[in-house]
Amino acid sequence: MKIIVAIKQVPTRDSQLNVADGGKWIEEDDLTFEINEPDAYALEEALQLKERDGEGEVIALCLGPSRATQTIREALAKGADRAIHIEEEQLEGLDTLGIAKLLAAAVKAENPDLILTGLQSDDFGYGQTGVVMAELLGIPHATIIMQVEKQGNAIKVKRELEDGWFQNMTIPLPALLTIQSGINKLRYATLMGIKKAKTKEIKTVTASDLGVPQGASATLDKVYMPQRTKQAVIFQGGDDPAKAAAQLVEKLKFEVRVI
Amino acid sequence: MARFPGVDYLLIDSLLSEQEKMVRQTARQFVDEQVVPIIKDHFREGTFPKHLIPEMGRMGFFGANLTGYGCAEMSNVEYGLLMQEIERGDSGLRSFVSVQGALVMYPLLTYGSEEQKSKWLPKLQSGEAIGCFGLTEPMFGSNPAGMLTRAVKDGDSWILNGEKTWITNGSVADVAIVWARTEDGIRGFVVEAGTPGFSTSVLHGKLSMRASVTSSLAFTDCRVPGSAMLPGAKGLKAPLSCLSQARFGIGWGVIGAAMDCYETARQYTVTRKQFDDKPIAAHQLVQLKLADMITEITKAQLLAIHCGRLKDEGKLDPAHISMLKRNNVAIALDVARASRDLLGGNGIMEEYPLMRHLCNLETVKTYEGTDHIHALVIGERVTGVPAYK
Numbered sequence: 001m002k003i004i005v006a007i008k009q010v011p012t013r014d015s016q017l018n019v020a021d022g023g024k025w026i027e028e029d030d031l032t033f034e035i036n037e038p039d040a041y042a043l044e045e046a047l048q049l050k051e052r053d054g055e056g057e058v059i060a061l062c063l064g065p066s067r068a069t070q071t072i073r074e075a076l077a078k079g080a081d082r083a084i085h086i087e088e089e090q091l092e093g094l095d096t097l098g099i100a101k102l103l104a105a106a107v108k109a110e111n112p113d114l115i116l117t118g119l120q121s122d123d124f125g126y127g128q129t130g131v132v133m134a135e136l137l138g139i140p141h142a143t144i145i146m147q148v149e150k151q152g153n154a155i156k157v158k159r160e161l162e163d164g165w166f167q168n169m170t171i172p173l174p175a176l177l178t179i180q181s182g183i184n185k186l187r188y189a190t191l192m193g194i195k196k197a198k199t200k201e202i203k204t205v206t207a208s209d210l211g212v213p214q215g216a217s218a219t220l221d222k223v224y225m226p227q228r229t230k231q232a233v234i235f236q237g238g239d240d241p242a243k244a245a246a247q248l249v250e251k252l253k254f255e256v257r258v259i
Numbered sequence: 260m261a262r263f264p265g266v267d268y269l270l271i272d273s274l275l276s277e278q279e280k281m282v283r284q285t286a287r288q289f290v291d292e293q294v295v296p297i298i299k300d301h302f303r304e305g306t307f308p309k310h311l312i313p314e315m316g317r318m319g320f321f322g323a324n325l326t327g328y329g330c331a332e333m334s335n336v337e338y339g340l341l342m343q344e345i346e347r348g349d350s351g352l353r354s355f356v357s358v359q360g361a362l363v364m365y366p367l368l369t370y371g372s373e374e375q376k377s378k379w380l381p382k383l384q385s386g387e388a389i390g391c392f393g394l395t396e397p398m399f400g401s402n403p404a405g406m407l408t409r410a411v412k413d414g415d416s417w418i419l420n421g422e423k424t425w426i427t428n429g430s431v432a433d434v435a436i437v438w439a440r441t442e443d444g445i446r447g448f449v450v451e452a453g454t455p456g457f458s459t460s461v462l463h464g465k466l467s468m469r470a471s472v473t474s475s476l477a478f479t480d481c482r483v484p485g486s487a488m489l490p491g492a493k494g495l496k497a498p499l500s501c502l503s504q505a506r507f508g509i510g511w512g513v514i515g516a517a518m519d520c521y522e523t524a525r526q527y528t529v530t531r532k533q534f535d536d537k538p539i540a541a542h543q544l545v546q547l548k549l550a551d552m553i554t555e556i557t558k559a560q561l562l563a564i565h566c567g568r569l570k571d572e573g574k575l576d577p578a579h580i581s582m583l584k585r586n587n588v589a590i591a592l593d594v595a596r597a598s599r600d601l602l603g604g605n606g607i608m609e610e611y612p613l614m615r616h617l618c619n620l621e622t623v624k625t626y627e628g629t630d631h632i633h634a635l636v637i638g639e640r641v642t643g644v645p646a647y648k
Contacts, residue, residue, distance in 0.1 A: 014262065070277060077281060189285040191319030191331035191341070194278060 001056040001150065001173075003046040004110060005080065006103055006117035006130070007039040009064050009071040013122065023222050025092045035071045038118025042179040044186050045148055046116050047079045053150065057081045059110060063102055065089045069202065076197035077189035083202045084110075086210065095218035100132035105210040107137060112174060114155065119144050119178040127178075134176035141176040142169065146183050262291050263347065266518040269557045274564055275336070282337040286344035289318065294348035299609045301470040305463075307355065307431070308470065316386025320345070320356050322364035328380035330364070335575075336567035339511030343563075347515030350619035351471030357512070358427045359383060361504035363390030366436050366447060369500070370491035375449055379434055391432035393423035393476050394498050400425070401632050402647075403438075404495055408478065410439035410448060415485045417441075417448065419456070419478040425626070429474025430459040436489070437476070438498045447489035447497055456481030467618040503577045506627050507570060510583035511563045513591035513623055514556065516616040520591075521552045523611055524598035539601070548597045555590040562586060578640040585633035592620045 011017065012032045020027045035043070043060065050056040060075035060083040062068050072083045086102050088094070094102075107115060115134070120127035134141030147158035151170065159167040160180055207214055233251070237244025252259045265272075265287075272280065293311060301308050315321065319331035324338035333341070346353035364383050367376055382388035399405040408421025419439055429435070435450045435457075450457055462473045489497070528540035528549065539545050566583045569575040595617040599606035606613050624630050632647075639645045 070281075073277065074281065074284075077285075188289050188314075188318055189281065190317060191282060191285070191323055191333055191337070192329075194281045194285065195332060197281075198278065 001049065001053055001114055002059070002110070002112040003049060003056065003114045003116060004059045004061050004107055004112040005039070005043045005046045005075070006061045006063075006107075006115065006133070007043060007071065007075055008036040008062065008118070008121050008123075009033045009068040010036045010121060010123040013037070019223050019225065023224065024220060025223055033067060033071065035074060036118050036121045036123075038120060038122075038179055038181045040118075040186055041181050041183055042116040042118050042177075043075055043078065043080065044184045045179055046114075047187070048184060049114070049148060049150060050079075059084060059112070061103060061106055062086070063088055063099060064091060072202055073194075073197050074189060076200045076202070077193040078187055079193065080200075082200055085202055085204045087204050087206055092220055093216065095216040095220075096126050096128045096132055097218075098212075098214075098216045100129050100136055101212050102207055102210060103129070104133045104136040105212050106205065107133070114173060115139075115176040117176070117178055119180055130176055130178035137174075137176070139174050139176055140171045141178070142171060143178045144180050145177045146180055148177065261295070263287055263519070264522065266522055266553070266556060268553050269561075271557070271560050271564065275340075279334070279337050279340060282333065283340040283344060285318065286320075286341045287347075289314070290344050290348040294345075294352060298349045298352070298470060299612075299615065302349070302351070302615050303469070303609060305465070305469045307472050308352070309431070311352070312386040312389070315356065316384065319384075320360075321384050321386060322360040322368075322380070325360065325364055325368055327368070328376065329384040330380075334567070335507070335570040336564060338508065339563055339567045342508040342512040343515035343518070345515065346512030347519045349470050349615070350512065350516060350623055351468045353508070353512040353515075354427050354468065354471050357505045357508045358392055359386075359390055361508055362392035362501050363434070363436055365504045366392075366489060366492060366497065366501050367449070370447060370489040370497055371449070372486065372490050374486060375489070379449070383434075388433040389428055389431050391426050391428040391435045391474075391476075392498075392501065393426055393429075393435050393437040394502075395423060395425045397422055397424050397475075401629060403498065404445075406438065406440055406445065408437070408439040410441045410446060410488075412441070413482070416482045417485065417488065419448065419450070419481040419483065421478050423476040423478075424462070424474075426459075426474050426476055428472055429476050430461045431472050432459075435476060436501075437478070439478075444494050445498070447492040448483055449487045449489065450478075450481065450483055454481055454483060467622040469618075499577070502627055503580050506580045506584040507566065507575070509623060509627055510566065510580065510587045513587045513620065514559050514563060516620060517552075517556050517559065517587075517591035517594040519612050520595045520598035520616050521549075521556055523613060524552070524601040525549060527602050527605070527611075545601060548601060552594045552597055555594060559587045559590050578636050581628065581633035581636040584628065585630055585637070588620065588623050589630060592617070592624055595620055 012034050015031050018027045046058045050058050058080045060080040062072050063086040072085055084106050117130045131141055142157050142159055144160040145157050146160050149156045154170050154172050156170045161167055235244040235247045322330045323333045323341055324335055326332050345356055367379055383390055394403050396406055410417045410419050433452050437448045437450050456479045458477045459474045528545050529538050531539050533539050562583055566575055599613040635646050
């Protein structure tokens with residue numbers, strides 16, 4: 001099976017974030033970066049699928065600035081066979097559709113059996129890129145995947161629904177799955193893998209190479225730190241404390257949701 | 260899972276390649292996830308975390324800077340960064356990895372026969388087999404030239420008699436590299452566990468290196484085949500060349516212990532409040548300690564990187580390694596002590612790594628060439644006059 005894993009480089013978890021001048025994005029100079037967590041699970045799932053099959057190819061696909069090479073190398077060190085880097089310095093200037101168009105164009109040229117990606121990114125958190133990519137490619141997709149099993153020319157998956165419910169379904173290949181974090185045990189990059197990664201191919205392409213016109217239909221207007229606001233409400237029960245108590249219970253139940 | 264942020268005051272990372280940083284990162288992640296959460300229990304119980312061996316083997320930690328037989332073929336800086344991260348976890352764990360790679364796999368690779376290499380190196384690399392190195396004896400530590408262990412030729416065999424002590428991994432090893440005096444000078448022997456006449460006993464009562472196995476080895480008319488001798492190792496310079504490899508790793512490793520102590524103390528002093536609700540980091544005497552610590556760690560990092568680059572160019576000699584080992588162990592011990600002071604009573608508790616590192620580093624100061632012996636190596640280099648006796 002030929003599997004493409006779309007990975008993204010995001011700021012390291014627990015980073016101290018500051019809004020950049022202009023208020024359109026965060027300051028990146030002092031940040032360190034790593035693979036988006038759900039994408040790491042998608043990569044692991046792809047590697048395990050290949051190992052279980054005993055054959056196939058895993059291709060890491062990454063849209064990002066030149067610094068993303070480091071994350072791509074890590075994917076190669078863990079076992080991806082080769083990589084495609086769509087080099088784009090200003091990701092924040094793209095919307096989901098723009099990102100998905102670029103990824104889809106790169107995927108199309110490879111004609112894979114399966115595309116895996118994380119269910120959302122730790123930075124933008126849109127949770128749509130995979131789905132839009134599948135629509136652009138005209139292939140079936142399933143989201144929040146907990147388990148993947150290849151069955152002939154189809155793939156059996158387990159989706160996470162709400163309240164502890166799951167959905168089992170079989171979808172024909174080629175297909176796209178967005179992977180939930182924690183579905184497998186991530187491997188460490190081995191020292192041998194790190195050394196070998198240097199010899200693996202990273203094909204660098206640009207938006208114009210892919211023939212995808214630049215431009216976004218949605219733009220990022222403002223980035224800001226969450227604002228803490230304190231709000232006090234006094235329940236005026238008047239002569240009737242029971243009425244005030246009832247209002248309080250309603251607030252606690254439906255607004256604050258603590259009882 | 261707490262992730263170690265690293266210690267880099269002087270942008271020393273700019274001296275490292277992308278691949279070197281990746282090696283450090285994978286080792287760092289392994290130590291954060293697999294070692295840090297469990298190591299205090301092993302130290303307290305006096306047990307080695309042997310469940311980590313297969314994964315360390317799979318990741319390529321054993322004999323990481325060696326070539327062939329499945330080894331990772333890392334540069335010496337990459338190997339050093341690996342040692343640094345492992346010893347940030349615990350000096351006992353780093354000792355295990357050092358012994359396996361530098362003191363067992365290195366002599367097999369450098370001095371062994373093809374039969375010895377192909378039999379042992381793949382298993383040692385994967386961690387399927389454990390090795391130990393028998394040089395030190397009860398009466399001969401700093402002066403190995405006086406060793407009493409003897410190997411006498413008997414037909415096609417050798418008969419070994421003698422005792423070795425302070426042997427890391429001794430009782431858990433599948434194979435021992437044993438150095439013995441012969442008619443022909445000092446020679447090395449590959450002795451398999453279970454060979455009649457070869458027995459081991461664990462040294463109990465250590466208050467340091469508690470997460471590492473230390474043993475004595477006894478040889479009583481222990482007969483090994485002629486093929487057990489390392490054909491290429493003749494004279495004391497062979498075991499000393501192994502020690503140079505291990506000491507190079509120690510010079511890097513202790514930086515990891517120092518980094519862990521420094522970072523623990525730094526974080527503690529900025530949150531712990533005393534006198535007028537101010538963090539203790541706001542006091543001048545506390546800042547003096549932190550300034551001294553980070554300065555010494557930074558110098559140690561530069562010394563280690565320079566030695567690593569020299570080693571990659573084949574220009575690092577044992578007298579250089581003496582400076583690396585002696586200086587970096589000494590400053591790591593100073594950093595561990597100062598960090599412990601800064602945490603007050605908390606500094607002695609097992610929740611914090613300081614007392615454990617401090618106790619471990621007391622061993623590191625005297626093993627693999629004591630601080631004094633390394634001073635004498637440096638002294639001989641600068642004066643031309645040996646002063647060992």
